[in-house]
Amino acid sequence: MQKSNRRNIYRFGKKAHKKSLKGPVLFLFLILVSFLLYGIFRKGSVWNGKDKFTIAIRGENEDVKIVVFDPAIEKITIVKIPGETEVQVSRKLGTWRLKSLWELGENEGIGGALLAETATRYLKFPTTAWADSKAYPLATGNLVQMVKSEFFHYETNIGFPDRISLFLFGLKVGNTQREEIDLAETGYLRKTTFVDGESGYEVLRVFPNELLAVFSDPFISKNQTKVMIKDSSGDGSVSESLSGVVEVMGGKIASIAKEEETDEDCTVFGKEHTLVAKFSVLFGCTVVRNTNDSVFEVEIRIGKAFARRY
Numbered sequence: 001m002q003k004s005n006r007r008n009i010y011r012f013g014k015k016a017h018k019k020s021l022k023g024p025v026l027f028l029f030l031i032l033v034s035f036l037l038y039g040i041f042r043k044g045s046v047w048n049g050k051d052k053f054t055i056a057i058r059g060e061n062e063d064v065k066i067v068v069f070d071p072a073i074e075k076i077t078i079v080k081i082p083g084e085t086e087v088q089v090s091r092k093l094g095t096w097r098l099k100s101l102w103e104l105g106e107n108e109g110i111g112g113a114l115l116a117e118t119a120t121r122y123l124k125f126p127t128t129a130w131a132d133s134k135a136y137p138l139a140t141g142n143l144v145q146m147v148k149s150e151f152f153h154y155e156t157n158i159g160f161p162d163r164i165s166l167f168l169f170g171l172k173v174g175n176t177q178r179e180e181i182d183l184a185e186t187g188y189l190r191k192t193t194f195v196d197g198e199s200g201y202e203v204l205r206v207f208p209n210e211l212l213a214v215f216s217d218p219f220i221s222k223n224q225t226k227v228m229i230k231d232s233s234g235d236g237s238v239s240e241s242l243s244g245v246v247e248v249m250g251g252k253i254a255s256i257a258k259e260e261e262t263d264e265d266c267t268v269f270g271k272e273h274t275l276v277a278k279f280s281v282l283f284g285c286t287v288v289r290n291t292n293d294s295v296f297e298v299e300i301r302i303g304k305a306f307a308r309r310y
Contacts, residue, residue: 045161055129056116057136062099067139076139077214078180084200090117124248131156138166221250228296233307234261264303
């Protein structure tokens with residue numbers, strides 16, 4: 001073989017080797033940068049890494065995925081909801097198909113928050129976070145796609161520190177500890193034909209037992225937390241929905257007291273800070289430490305302002 005040919009082959013091989021290394025090196029660099037930024041900004045995290053963390057994610061095929069990260073058992077559960085499911089939307093925005101909520105939220109100026117709020121109010125899935133479809137790889141275990149989710153820009157209320165926390169958690173969870181549940185197969189949805197002639201799903205009233213373990217809060221259910229609701233909203237359906245969410249979380253509704261209407265929003269009273277904080281974050285309520293001798297661990301007071309946004 002001529003020297004010139006050997007030289008060309010050598011150069012080609014060297015270039016190919018460099019090219020093959022470029023991807024993995026960049027990949028490792030992004031991971032290192034992620035860890036560095038996490039160390040700098042972790043004080044801004046809202047997820048403590050111990051409690052369940054639930055995200056409502058817009059699917060790419062008009063469906064919606066509710067993803068539950070559960071550190072207690074190191075498991076990720078994905079609840080897939082058909083986009084043709086009809087729901088009553090939060091903030092008194094009427095009845096819509098689930099696939100339309102993201103655009104509706106953008107039109108109303110509240111973005112994906114409307115999806116998380118409706119999942120909580122109507123489906124009784126306690127949900128505090130929301131994100132566009134690019135966040136979904138955080139739940140799948142695909143390492144390359146998970147790293148991309150760290151750096152892609154997409155609409156979400158999940159800050160960078162929490163993205164890193166979810167990424168690290170996802171690395172620990174094996175494929176056997178990832179479960180996908182199709183809500184249409186749980187008995188919670190029923191196939192139907194709507195008045196416009198299109199087929200879809202309606203939500204039934206009875207919450208499926210197989211989902212209680214997914215969405216219940218161990219701290220609340222273990223202590224059989226007794227909750228009292230004082231309702232001055234003038235809308236009985238609000239306290240009914242609220243009590244349903246509390247029960248899914250594992251709480252016990254001890255009493256619902258209807259009171260004279262007021263313009264107040266929502267206030268949570270209780271002695272145990274950790275306990276009242278869980279309800280405060282989920283429902284957007286003000287926390288008041290209660291030092292009296294009430295027989296109820298938690299008291300939730302709601303008014304007309306809360307009813308308008310719930």
